[in-house]
Amino acid sequence: MTVRAFEIAELLDQAPDGIEVLSLDCFDTLIWRNTHAPTDVFADIEFVGGGVEPRMWAESHARKRAYLRTGAREVGLTDIYREMLGNADDAEIEAAIGRELAIEADHAFAFAPTVALMREAKRRGLKLILVSDMYLTEAQLRAHVAGAAGDDVLALVDQVFVSNAYGEGKRDGLFPQVLEALGVSADKILHVGDNRAADYDSAIEHGLHAAHLVQFDADAAARLRMEAATALMLDPQCGITRPVAQPHRAQIAMRRSDDPAYMLGHDIVGPGLATFAHWLKNELDEASAKAGKPVRPLFVMRDGYLPWKVFDALYPEMGASTVEISRFVALRGSIADEKFLDHYLEEWTERLPVRSLARQLMLFSHEYAKYDKATDADAAKVEREAFVKWVRKDRDIQRKIFTRRNAFLKKIIAHLSAAGVEQGDAVMLVDIGYNGTVQNLLTPILAEAMNVSVSGRYIFLREKRQSGLDKRGMIDVRNFDYRTLHALSRSIVVLEQLCNVEQGSTIDFDADGTPVREKTDAKAASNATRGVVQAACLDFVSEAAGPSRVRAPRADGLDSRCRAAAASFARLFFLPNAGEVGVFESFDFDYNMGSAASVTLVDKGRGRHGLRRRGLTFYNDQLPQFMSAELQAQGLPVSLANFTASRFKLDLRSTDFEVGGIKVPVILAGAAQQGVMDFTAWPTAEGYYHVRVPVGPQRPVVAVQLGQICEWVQVEEFGFMPLEDMWDGKTASTVPAQATADAMEQMSPGLFRAGPTGVLIAAPPAGTEPMVLSLVFRPVVARKAAAELRVAA
Numbered sequence: 001m002t003v004r005a006f007e008i009a010e011l012l013d014q015a016p017d018g019i020e021v022l023s024l025d026c027f028d029t030l031i032w033r034n035t036h037a038p039t040d041v042f043a044d045i046e047f048v049g050g051g052v053e054p055r056m057w058a059e060s061h062a063r064k065r066a067y068l069r070t071g072a073r074e075v076g077l078t079d080i081y082r083e084m085l086g087n088a089d090d091a092e093i094e095a096a097i098g099r100e101l102a103i104e105a106d107h108a109f110a111f112a113p114t115v116a117l118m119r120e121a122k123r124r125g126l127k128l129i130l131v132s133d134m135y136l137t138e139a140q141l142r143a144h145v146a147g148a149a150g151d152d153v154l155a156l157v158d159q160v161f162v163s164n165a166y167g168e169g170k171r172d173g174l175f176p177q178v179l180e181a182l183g184v185s186a187d188k189i190l191h192v193g194d195n196r197a198a199d200y201d202s203a204i205e206h207g208l209h210a211a212h213l214v215q216f217d218a219d220a221a222a223r224l225r226m227e228a229a230t231a232l233m234l235d236p237q238c239g240i241t242r243p244v245a246q247p248h249r250a251q252i253a254m255r256r257s258d259d260p261a262y263m264l265g266h267d268i269v270g271p272g273l274a275t276f277a278h279w280l281k282n283e284l285d286e287a288s289a290k291a292g293k294p295v296r297p298l299f300v301m302r303d304g305y306l307p308w309k310v311f312d313a314l315y316p317e318m319g320a321s322t323v324e325i326s327r328f329v330a331l332r333g334s335i336a337d338e339k340f341l342d343h344y345l346e347e348w349t350e351r352l353p354v355r356s357l358a359r360q361l362m363l364f365s366h367e368y369a370k371y372d373k374a375t376d377a378d379a380a381k382v383e384r385e386a387f388v389k390w391v392r393k394d395r396d397i398q399r400k401i402f403t404r405r406n407a408f409l410k411k412i413i414a415h416l417s418a419a420g421v422e423q424g425d426a427v428m429l430v431d432i433g434y435n436g437t438v439q440n441l442l443t444p445i446l447a448e449a450m451n452v453s454v455s456g457r458y459i460f461l462r463e464k465r466q467s468g469l470d471k472r473g474m475i476d477v478r479n480f481d482y483r484t485l486h487a488l489s490r491s492i493v494v495l496e497q498l499c500n501v502e503q504g505s506t507i508d509f510d511a512d513g514t515p516v517r518e519k520t521d522a523k524a525a526s527n528a529t530r531g532v533v534q535a536a537c538l539d540f541v542s543e544a545a546g547p548s549r550v551r552a553p554r555a556d557g558l559d560s561r562c563r564a565a566a567a568s569f570a571r572l573f574f575l576p577n578a579g580e581v582g583v584f585e586s587f588d589f590d591y592n593m594g595s596a597a598s599v600t601l602v603d604k605g606r607g608r609h610g611l612r613r614r615g616l617t618f619y620n621d622q623l624p625q626f627m628s629a630e631l632q633a634q635g636l637p638v639s640l641a642n643f644t645a646s647r648f649k650l651d652l653r654s655t656d657f658e659v660g661g662i663k664v665p666v667i668l669a670g671a672a673q674q675g676v677m678d679f680t681a682w683p684t685a686e687g688y689y690h691v692r693v694p695v696g697p698q699r700p701v702v703a704v705q706l707g708q709i710c711e712w713v714q715v716e717e718f719g720f721m722p723l724e725d726m727w728d729g730k731t732a733s734t735v736p737a738q739a740t741a742d743a744m745e746q747m748s749p750g751l752f753r754a755g756p757t758g759v760l761i762a763a764p765p766a767g768t769e770p771m772v773l774s775l776v777f778r779p780v781v782a783r784k785a786a787a788e789l790r791v792a793a
Contacts, residue, residue: 003192009120011192026145030149036246052239073169074163104144131174132161185207186207189208215249231566235480270536274314319420328505330437337402341392349388371383409449416452428457429442433460454469455469487574584602612776616657659683664689670700706777713778720734720772739763
């Protein structure tokens with residue numbers, strides 16, 4: 001029988017008739033730890049270089065020594081610490097044992113559904129025993145259970161069997177000794193435990209009824225392993241002197257739904273935002289005490305929507321409000337004089353079209369129409385430069401901008417007043433992050449207009465330029481370095497998409513402060529998916545599936561929860577699984593800058609084609625918002641390479657991956673001479689190769705003799721790029737070549753059947769700028785006579 005964690009409380013309803021004894025494994029069945037692995041708690045042992053490995057080695061050596069000396073397969077803590085501490089005396093050994101027991105107690109908690117099962121067993125008149133494979137003594141185990149679950153839970157237990165006391169575990173011979181001590185037949189006992197071999201197979205072998213407790217479904221188990229791995233990547237001391245904390249494990253075990261969107265909301269977003277809410281409450285209390293008055297939390301919409309819902313669910317007494325002050329609105333309200341105007345133009349001119357710039361400056365269409373006529377990119381750039389020059393020089397248009405800004409500021413104040421902000425208040429802007437731009441812009445404005453002091457609290461905070469303002473992040477430089485924070489910030493849009501409310505970005509206000517929003521063409525699919533994610537998040541916060549812990553362990557502190565949240569979010573950002581990628585495929589996002597234009601969040605084709613064309617380093621100069629999702633289908637090695645390179649900012653270049661190349665013969669035919677040269681094609685991904693052929697000012701015709709090495713070949717890219725772009729690793733500037741295939745029959749798009757003399761010919765590009773012909777191809781069927789593709793040395 002298999003039982004999931006959320007089913008265990010009702011297990012006796014499925015038990016065979018005639019059961020008289022309920023037998024429970026202890027660890028990970030009744031008593032759980034708030035760490036990823038049991039051995040993670042050893043990181044709290046104070047030992048030079050970290051306590052985990054020395055403690056594990058000592059136990060391994062002690063077990064080997066005991067077996068060689070007496071044939072015993074089990075040891076106690078005394079045996080372990082005599083191995084670990086060498087020449088320590090008895091007092092030192094006892095002190096070390098006491099410290100480990102205290103550490104275990106700090107991380108231990110009782111799983112509430114198992115306790116409910118125990119209470120039901122006693123109600124039905126069953127005898128209750130614990131059978132544990134453990135190096136603790138019976139007295140130590142009883143004390144541990146009482147500490148984690150309470151004396152009342154320990155009182156439910158009639159008898160305890162610990163492998164340490166019997167010299168053998170459940171897989172060796174402990175169950176026969178249990179049967180002998182109880183004096184009952186095996187078919188009267190139902191044993192429950194999480195270890196398939198020890199608790200199920202061995203129990204069945206000895207005639208007991210058994211139920212295998214499965215703590216997590218396969219997706220959750222894999223995700224928790226990846227979260228643990230991510231924690232090690234983020235924090236050099238994690239797993240060494242700091243345990244890998246996973247305080248959300250028990251509640252994840254309670255989830256029943258296997259819908260990918262629900263899992264995403266319940267198992268990842270829920271724990272992270274609940275932790276943020278607890279952290280924020282501490283920050284508000286601290287700020288209020290310092291200010292001598294209540295600090296009002298204002299959640300910045302749209303992205304602050306779900307954090308607000310979570311915070312309000314946990315702390316309704318705080319009276320949290322929402323404000324719809326987008327970056328677009330804040331920027332518009334900040335342009336008070338020529339200095340701010342220049343600053344705005346410097347930052348945004350290259351990032352926005354003329355129409356968006358003009359809207360930001362509150363110019364009417366007839367005022368800027370002559371700068372908004374371009375139909376191609378080059379002309380648009382010229383017009384944008386002319387527009388900026390006009391705005392900077394025309395004093396009359398500047399006067400209009402500043403006058404309109406002053407009127408707009410009154411509407412911002414009306415909006416804040418509608419949210420309950422009064423003259424002289426202290427407010428705390430709350431958002432996902434990561435720079436706090438709205439706070440930067442609003443702080444001087446509100447100080448002058450309303451005598452309001454502004455602080456900011458964020459899930460992520462990474463400032464490139466120090467603002468000097470009152471800012472903190474749950475995840476910031478106090479717990480992670482800038483390199484880590486920068487890597488996380490590149491995918492923050494992933495969390496924003498899950499947290500926001502489906503409405504257009506605020507671009508204006510009515511006179512009474514009512515927001516005027518940009519129209520949005522939202523996808524129904526993304527709306528529905530977001531709704532599932534958000535509902536699941538709130539289910540986690542409310543413990544909709546029921547409580548998972550009798551009480552929190554002492555080690556469940558805010559710092560460890562914040563680090564666990566960082567690992568959970570980072571794992572999603574860099575190592576998403578296939579189900580999560582599927583959830584995000586329906587999502588688009590906009591830049592919240594007064595434009596309804598949106599961009600697809602995940603384009604799996606972009607990642608696939610990028611890898612084929614440039615290999616693992618193609619992402620060095622690519623900045624899609626969720627690159628890891630586009631790489632996920634390529635497998636964990638590619639995802640880990642992306643994560644590692646981003647996290648540690650590794651200086652990896654395409655030449656570092658150039659191994660296993662093949663020689664490709666190329667004919668270069670110019671006006672004065674021609675010849676054949678071999679160029680090396682280097683492997684990229686999915687069996688593709690990339691070869692580059694330089695083309696100088698003489699502009700020869702290039703004919704690649706693919707027929708000499710391939711009978712069938714697939715062509716992914718055949719085009720020219722400037723030599724300068726090649727060194728930068730860019731792909732966008734590749735221009736398809738005017739190609740002709742000779743002795744090569746196209747069987748389907750990009751797929752050719754080539755004769756021995758088959759060539760792919762590129763006509764010379766125009767101009768004299770040094771170019772590179774880029775060919776990406778896959779030898780589907782190699783021509784055997786080509787000496788195994790003439791492998792390059």
